[in-house]
Amino acid sequence: xxxxxWKNPVVRWIDFRLPIFSFVYHELGxxxxxxxxxxxxxxxxxxxxxxxxxxxxxxxxxxxxTPHATMAFDSVERIMRDVNWGWLLRYIHMNGGSxxxxxxxxxxxxxxxxxxYKYPRxxxxxLGVIILLLMMxxxxxxxxxxxxxxxxxxxxxxxxLFSAFPxxxxxxxxxxxxxxxxxxxxxxxxxxxxxxxxxxxxxAVAVHLWALHVQKSNNPLGIDTKGPQDTVPFHPYMxxxxxxxxxxxxxxxxxxxxxxxxxFGEPDNYxxxxxxxxxxxxxxxxxxxxxxxxxxxxxxxxxxxxxxFGSIFVLFLLPWLDTSRVRSGSFxxxxxxxxxxxxxxxxxxxxxxxxxxxxxxxxxxxxATIYYFFHFIILLPLLGWFERPLPLPTSISQPVLGGRAxxxxxxxxxx
Amino acid sequence: xxxxxxxxxxxxAFGLTATTPNAAEGxxxxxxxxxxxxxxxxxxxxxxNRGFQVYKEVCSACHSLSLIYYRHLEGIGLTAEEIRAIxxxxxxxxxPNDEGDMFKRPGRPSDRYxxxxxxxxxxxxxxxxxxxxxxxxxVKARKGGPDYLYAILTGYKDxxxxxxxxxxxxxxxxxxxHQIAMPLPLSEGGVTFADGTAATVETMARDVTTFxxxxxxxxxxxxxxxxxxxxLFLIVFTGLTYAVKRKVWADLHA
Numbered sequence: 221x222x223x224x225x226w227k228n229p230v231v232r233w234i235d236f237r238l239p240i241f242s243f244v245y246h247e248l249g250x251x252x253x254x255x256x257x258x259x260x261x262x263x264x265x266x267x268x269x270x271x272x273x274x275x276x277x278x279x280x281x282x283x284x285x286t287p288h289a290t291m292a293f294d295s296v297e298r299i300m301r302d303v304n305w306g307w308l309l310r311y312i313h314m315n316g317g318s319x320x321x322x323x324x325x326x327x328x329x330x331x332x333x334x335x336x337y338k339y340p341r342x343x344x345x346x347l348g349v350i351i352l353l354l355m356m357x358x359x360x361x362x363x364x365x366x367x368x369x370x371x372x373x374x375x376x377x378x379x380x381l382f383s384a385f386p387x388x389x390x391x392x393x394x395x396x397x398x399x400x401x402x403x404x405x406x407x408x409x410x411x412x413x414x415x416x417x418x419x420x421x422x423x424a425v426a427v428h429l430w431a432l433h434v435q436k437s438n439n440p441l442g443i444d445t446k447g448p449q450d451t452v453p454f455h456p457y458m459x460x461x462x463x464x465x466x467x468x469x470x471x472x473x474x475x476x477x478x479x480x481x482x483x484f485g486e487p488d489n490y491x492x493x494x495x496x497x498x499x500x501x502x503x504x505x506x507x508x509x510x511x512x513x514x515x516x517x518x519x520x521x522x523x524x525x526x527x528x529f530g531s532i533f534v535l536f537l538l539p540w541l542d543t544s545r546v547r548s549g550s551f552x553x554x555x556x557x558x559x560x561x562x563x564x565x566x567x568x569x570x571x572x573x574x575x576x577x578x579x580x581x582x583x584x585x586x587x588a589t590i591y592y593f594f595h596f597i598i599l600l601p602l603l604g605w606f607e608r609p610l611p612l613p614t615s616i617s618q619p620v621l622g623g624r625a626x627x628x629x630x631x632x633x634x635x
Numbered sequence: 636x637x638x639x640x641x642x643x644x645x646x647x648a649f650g651l652t653a654t655t656p657n658a659a660e661g662x663x664x665x666x667x668x669x670x671x672x673x674x675x676x677x678x679x680x681x682x683x684n685r686g687f688q689v690y691k692e693v694c695s696a697c698h699s700l701s702l703i704y705y706r707h708l709e710g711i712g713l714t715a716e717e718i719r720a721i722x723x724x725x726x727x728x729x730x731p732n733d734e735g736d737m738f739k740r741p742g743r744p745s746d747r748y749x750x751x752x753x754x755x756x757x758x759x760x761x762x763x764x765x766x767x768x769x770x771x772x773x774v775k776a777r778k779g780g781p782d783y784l785y786a787i788l789t790g791y792k793d794x795x796x797x798x799x800x801x802x803x804x805x806x807x808x809x810x811x812x813h814q815i816a817m818p819l820p821l822s823e824g825g826v827t828f829a830d831g832t833a834a835t836v837e838t839m840a841r842d843v844t845t846f847x848x849x850x851x852x853x854x855x856x857x858x859x860x861x862x863x864x865x866x867l868f869l870i871v872f873t874g875l876t877y878a879v880k881r882k883v884w885a886d887l888h889a
Contacts, residue, residue: 255887294702297702297771297772300854301702301707301853301854307854307858308858308861311858452887456883457883457884457887460876460879460880460883460884461880461884463876463879463880464873464876464877464879464880466876467869467872467873467876468873470869471866471869471870471873474862474865474866474869475862475866477862478674478858478859478861478862478863478865478866479674479859479862481858482775487775487776487777487778487780488776490772490775490776490851491768491772491776500811
């Protein structure tokens with residue numbers, strides 16, 4: 221489909237030299253989206269919008285924030301008290317972090333259920349995992365900036381993980397800290413990197429979208445689109461659907477920002493950082509709890525650290541670990557069940573991560589950790605061999621429309 | 636698909652409740668009714684004023700309130716003159732002047748609330764080695780928030796026979812470990828309220844907790860009132876976008 225002949229002379233002049241209008245027209249206007257996408261497919265655009273919200277609020281917060289060990293805590297409280305709408309900006313940014321992870325985790329579980337990581341979308345999936353890693357680094361460093369007790373001790377615990385590596389471990393930690401303990405140099409570089417990584421995420425998202433627009437969206441049936449009868453133009457069909465999702469999201473998000481802004485936070489982070497007093501329980505933000513549980517369920521420090529990083533890196537191998545050629549879980553009766561077992565396993569890991577690693581929690585954490593890796597490394601390769609998938613529909617338009625596909629396809633051409 | 640959606644929502648809801656850390660220590664806090672709780676909550680002005688009086692006459696002997704400037708007290712309903720008078724009661728070190736000397740002057744509304752001690756060491760020396768924490772954010776900085784503060788203030792008891800108290804510590808039912816350095820702070824009639832409210836320990840504890848809830852979140856009323864408008868708008872907006880979505884997709888579902 222070619223871009224329309226632009227009528228506005230200025231637009232035409234620019235578009236001839238830099239086809240930016242044609243680009244938008246192709247990628248956001250007529251871009252063919254499978255017509256059977258369900259609401260789980262709106263979480264991608266939602267994540268993009270949350271990223272924009274984070275950038276906008278974060279940049280204004282940076283106007284007013286002081287990255288210094290003796291001033292950071294008070295500068296955040298000054299934002300809360302004396303900066304016009306500062307409390308709103310900060311609560312949006314604070315809760316936006318949690319919202320970003322909720323949206324992205326749902327986006328990823330959708331990918332797992334419908335096999336969106338399979339041929340030909342492996343690179344798209346890798347880029348998504350890279351975005352997740354960048355988000356984790358950014359969120360961790362952002363959490364350090366208010367310089368409360370959890371900021372300080374969270375930074376101490378997490379940076380100390382690198383000391384587990386033999387020979388170079390201690391030097392790496394000193395290098396990360398910029399000294400011999402978490403202190404002002406650490407805070408300074410975390411602020412610089414937090415700001416930088418946000419824009420690295422923007423870059424990674426751009427490439428993620430590029431990869432998406434090459435192979436196009438997967439869909440709930442997991443079968444390829446076969447022609448215009450299977451797709452709808454992105455605008456207005458997907459834009460309006462994404463807009464509806466966005467308004468639902470903003471409603472829920474606002475309830476947290478305005479009525480329960482500290483729901484996801486730890487009270488201890490309203491105590492200024494004190495290197496001499498360790499909080500009774502050092503817990504990371506909720507979105508890190510499953511990884512924290514994996515780390516603590518293994519007695520050996522180095523193995524624990526490797527398992528924690530491994531829990532993410534195993535996702536890079538996923539396109540090959542899953543040997544089934546059927547994408548959608550809807551046609552994989554056994555996988556479908558194990559998918560939900562896996563979701564529960566992740567929630568159990570989060571629950572264990574929030575509690576001290578003792579007694580019952582220690583055992584539960586170990587079982588859940590073993591199951592996490594069992595799911596990827598043993599179950600998925602075997603399922604592909606032994607599972608008998610249900611028969612796949614021949615096309616997207618057929619199960620959706622029955623015999624009326626042709627009529628609607630004609631209608632689409634007019635639209 | 637619908638089952639997937641429902642299960643996912645259920646899983647998410649479960650995840651949210653399950654991952655909220657709930658390390659309970661000591662006996663469960665009694666749940667008080669706070670007029671500032673809930674989405675329509677506002678601070679009781681009378682309680683704020685009485686609470687400020689309790690802080691000023693009792694707590695401020697040991698506890699600082701470093702995030703509050705005198706000018707902030709407009710938020711609890713004090714007039715500009717009252718604030719000037721309250722600030723002027725304290726001496727503030729300023730300077731250096733043209734000769735290079737530091738000098739003392741009466742406090743101004745633009746000053747931070749004057750702390751009882753010059754620094755942590757001075758505070759520890761005066762308080763038997765303990766450091767009374769700053770109270771500005773106390774309500775946000777403890778699990779249980781206002782319930783915890785109220786419980787601590789009203790939780791002083793004689794130590795049970797089997798508990799060996801350390802020197803200079805006091806038994807408190809709700810303090811982690813039960814041994815708190817702060818001596819019983821509130822006693823019946825300890826302050827005289829201008830509005831005639833009887834100064835029972837419970838009233839003083841409630842009022843000072845209300846005041847400290849305000850110092851922790853002075854934006855709370857504005858935040859909740861704006862929130863109601865924003866959420867109402869978004870609910871209507873969501874309804875509209877849903878209607879538009881239905882209209883746009885009507886062709887495809889026909």
